[in-house]
Amino acid sequence: MLNNTQTYSDMWQNCLDRIKAQTSEEEFVKWFQPIVPLEFDGTNLRLRVPNESYVHQIEKNYIPFLRPIISQLYGQQTRLHYAVPRSTPPAVPVTADADTTAISRFNTQTNTANIKNPFVIPGLKKIIIDPQLNPGLTFATFIEGECNRLARSAGMSVAVNPGNNPFNPLYIYGDSGLGKTHIVQAIGHEVRQRHPELQVLYVSMNKFQAQFQTAYKNGEIPDFIHFYQMIDVLIIDDIQELTGKTGTQNAFFNIFNHLQLAGKQLILTSDKPPVELKDIEQRLLTRFKWGLSAQLNTPDYDTKLKIIRVKAQKFGAQISDDVVAYLADNISANVREIEGALSSLVANASFLGRKITTSLAKEILKVYVQLYQKEITIEELQEYPCLSFEQGNYNSFYFAEEVLSTYSYKQLIKANDRATLLNLMVGLNGYTLCSGILCDNLNGSDYWAVKLKSDEVMTIGYLARKGTTISKLGQKYLEEIAKYKDKALR
Secondary structure (H helix, E strand, C coil): CCCCHHHHHHHHHHHHHHHHHHCCHHHHHHHCCCCEEEEECCCEEEEECCCHHHHHHHHHHHHHHHHHHHHHHHCCCCEEEEECCCCCCCCCCCCCCCCCCCCCEECCCCCCCCEECCCCCCCCCCEECCCCCCCCCCHHHCCCCCCCHHHHHHHHHHHHCCCCCCCCCEEEECCCCCCHHHHHHHHHHHHHHHCCCCCEEEEEHHHHHHHHHHHHHCCCHHHHHHHHHCCCEEEEECHHHHCCCHHHHHHHHHHHHHHHHCCCEEEEEECCCHHHCCCCCHHHHHHHCCCEEEECCCCCHHHHHHHHHHHHHHHCCCCCHHHHHHHHHHCCCCHHHHHHHHHHHHHHHHHHCCCCCHHHHHHHHHHHHHHCCCEECCHHHCCCCEEEECCHHHCCHHHCCCCCCCCCCCCEEEECCHHHHHHHHHHHCCECCCCCCCCHHHHCCCCCCCEECCCCCCCCCCCCCCCCCCCHHHHHHHHHHHCCHHHCCC
């Protein structure tokens, strides 16, 4: 250990000179000038500060600023330690941090003589982090049914013993609107209630990615990783958004490994099981399979009844059993869409000043309900105009792009370009028989795909010129199309 106090003073004075050049005079005098260097052993730099508030302020606001200065003068491996006079009460107020996703404040320290830099030594527990949980998404408001019972039971087990259970990670998957976000946030709330000492954090993968990019630009990747490594229960929503993001995958791998080895709990959601995830490193996919994968399915009839009754109560609406049954029978969509249909009914009843009856439900929700039909027959479409694509000289039975090409339609309109065909569908409230893909970004939200009940079968394929290979762009297109094969209306 070095004992040349003059050396400590000289080195620290060099630090102060650089700090002074990059801060305001008031800031420098208030927060840095009172600090006194005590010792440096080649790795650990011990500083005496007047009181705890200095520790709070430095760790909260100035670590990214101080790190390169101290690293250059004292060495890359330097760690900061603080000595606080025990008899000195906090005299300087700490301003609340406006960024709720970052470390907001320290709890009262029981050993203030040796407080370590949390960015250098991960695992410091004496912090409070905003969990980013929606207060309304709890187990009390989650509606259990056969479609989600496994995920719900596993989630409660995780909440009781986070990290100390066979479900780590807990991987919950299913289509959009089935309650994935609700159930994982409910786990977070339950953990905080049962284990208030644990740090819980919910974050979407899109937000995680944005934070990573910011950290990368600012040269703060180690800080980013260390922050997440301090979490006891980490909840990542929409993990499939990791697809193709190599840098973020590497960072998340380090975080995942650290938490797993430390006995911390990971909870992940996705729109598909691990085996179907693409463009994600195998080492991550393997780890996603370590715990339990639980699927959320489309609500069954009994669960839909429960959902409708609970949501109606939430809206403050009185709905008879007949109306509830009508909605459950005719809406075969997810929880989010059931809530949307009910909200539409309640709003329209309120505006019209009418009682909610089955008759009103049929009247108001006629169009809405039709959108979510499982299938429809050609006979049911007779009163609506059919739009057909005109292929000119090749418009024959053998070259038909549509099923039922020989069917005798009551109303048939032919168009020779697809933009016109789509516009006529909207303007005339018509339909077309096709195998195309509907995308809101391209086609808008005025179209809906419903399975046609028919004995005719359409086989989809592609043609390639003999002796040539498909371009990388073409191959990528086919790969993207293949992702929807399990969602096809067949």
